[in-house]
Amino acid sequence: MPGIPALSDQSMTFQSPGPSPVFHPTxxxxxxxxxxxxxxxxxxxxxxxxxxxxxxxxxxxxxxxxxxxxxxxxxxxxxxxxxxxxxxxxxxxxxxxxxxxxxxxxxxxxxxxxxxxxxxxxxxxxxxxxxxxxxxxxxxxxxxxxxxxxxxxxxxxxxxxxxxxxxxxxxxxxxxxxxxxxxxxxxxxxxxxxxxxxxxxxxxxxxxxxxxxERSAYRAQCFAAYFAKAKRLALESSRLCMLTPPTGRFRLRAGCVQPLLEPSVLCAEDLTGLLVGLNDPTNETLGLGLLEGASQDGRAIFVLTPLADAAPIRILQMGNLRLDQSGKEV
Ligand SMILES: Nc1ncnc2c1ncn2[C@@H]1O[C@H](COP(=O)(O)OP(=O)(O)O)[C@@H](O)[C@H]1O
Ligand SMILES: [Mg+2]
CATH class of the missing domain: 3.40.50.300 (P-loop containing nucleotide triphosphate hydrolases)
Incomplete structure (x- = not known):
């Protein structure tokens, strides 16, 4: 099938099928x-x-x-x-x-x-x-x-x-x-x-x-399942372009990667745990990450992600929510 990889293990198998639905006559x-x-x-x-x-x-x-x-x-x-x-x-x-x-x-x-x-x-x-x-x-x-x-x-x-x-x-x-x-x-x-x-x-x-x-507990469960096998991945900041969210508390200057690279800014803005999209050059999402921090020299950005390969990641798309270790929004 062109463009569609084989079935991955990204399914989230924590929900039971539940009772059979009752069909309305329509x-x-x-x-x-x-x-x-x-x-x-x-x-x-x-x-x-x-x-x-x-x-x-x-x-x-x-x-x-x-x-x-x-x-x-x-x-x-x-x-x-x-x-x-x-x-x-x-x-x-x-x-x-x-x-x-x-x-x-x-x-x-x-x-x-x-x-x-x-x-x-x-x-x-x-x-x-x-x-x-x-x-x-x-x-x-x-x-x-x-x-x-x-x-x-x-x-x-x-x-x-x-x-x-x-x-x-x-x-x-x-x-x-x-x-x-x-x-x-x-x-x-x-x-x-x-x-x-x-x-x-x-x-x-x-x-x-x-x-x-109930809705936010369900989301937390979904996020926890997605990040269950996540590991730290280092992204080379000079190869990354940052997309900031259009609105909300995590809005930084558009397209500006620099402030985030400074650990002091990372802490001051409390961006740890920020949900980010790890996207390829066409802005297709390869996986999600949780922002962990940056190296002292600012050359590396660390994310927690189930993705194993940093090489194809070119765009880091910041979300407007932060998650704690259990997948809960904070
Ligand atoms: N036809 C149906 N028979 C049994 N349960 C239903 C039926 N339609 C909806 N539900 C139940 O109602 C709740 C909401 O349904 P859901 O399909 O998730 O709604 P939506 O996707 O519109 O938010 C779920 O718990 C679901 O199991
Ligand atoms: Mg629905």
């Missing part, structure tokens, strides 16, 4: 439409409306219909199931055994660091990451690409984000999971897009809301 019809008419499918809905549950169920249904290869792009940067939080991740599936457990058992074939666990302030990064990975999925030969998304659908940023995402990826199917009519504003804008099929689905009565504490 669900099977949309899944059949996808099986009959493969293409890119965007799944939209507020938080806890069952988007991820629907994606997992649809993937199993498509698998049973023999629709391989099948791709899932997980664009929910806060409650990621594939790849670590703060990233958009791609999994390309080729056989049934990939779908036997929950989505968090799936390996990520590629992921793109967004820099935040919330879309606000990182809309461009989220859009570009999603588009790049959908393109990669299509290039890999996936017949159907299921795109899971965040629950941000409000009238302001959420409306713009979802509308522009639809414009960029040009889906064949739009799965709209609504409690009431909260997606109708977006749907009214795209309803006459040529080639787009809209499926309005009801939220299952079994859908359960998660508290902010």
């Amino acid at each position: 669900w099977p019809q949309a899944m059949e439409a996808l099986a009959d008419d493969p293409g890119v499918a965007v799944v939209l809905g507020g938080s806890d409306t069952g988007k991820t549950t629907w994606v997992a169920s649809a993937a199993r249904q498509l698998g049973r219909a023999g629709q391989w290869p099948l791709a899932i792009v997980d664009g929910d940067i806060g409650q990621s199931t594939i790849g670590p939080p703060a990233t958009v991740a791609l999994s390309v599936l080729k056989e049934t055994r990939h779908l036997e457990g929950s989505l968090s058992f799936l390996p990520s074939h590629a992921f793109s660091f967004v820099g935040s666990v919330s879309p606000i302030g990182h809309l461009l990064q989220l859009l570009v990451a999603t588009t790049r990975l959908v393109e990669k999925a299509v290039r890999s030969g996936a017949r159907t690409v299921l795109i899971d998304t965040t629950g941000l659908i409000d009238d302001g940023a959420g409306f713009q984000l979802k509308l522009r995402k639809i414009e960029l990826v040009g889906p064949r199917h739009l799965i709209a999971l609504q409690r009431e009519k909260e997606l109708e504003a977006i749907l009214s804008v795209v309803r006459e897009r040529p080639g787009l099929r809209i499926h309005r689905l009801a939220v299952s009565p079994s859908a359960r809301s998660r508290s902010p504490a």
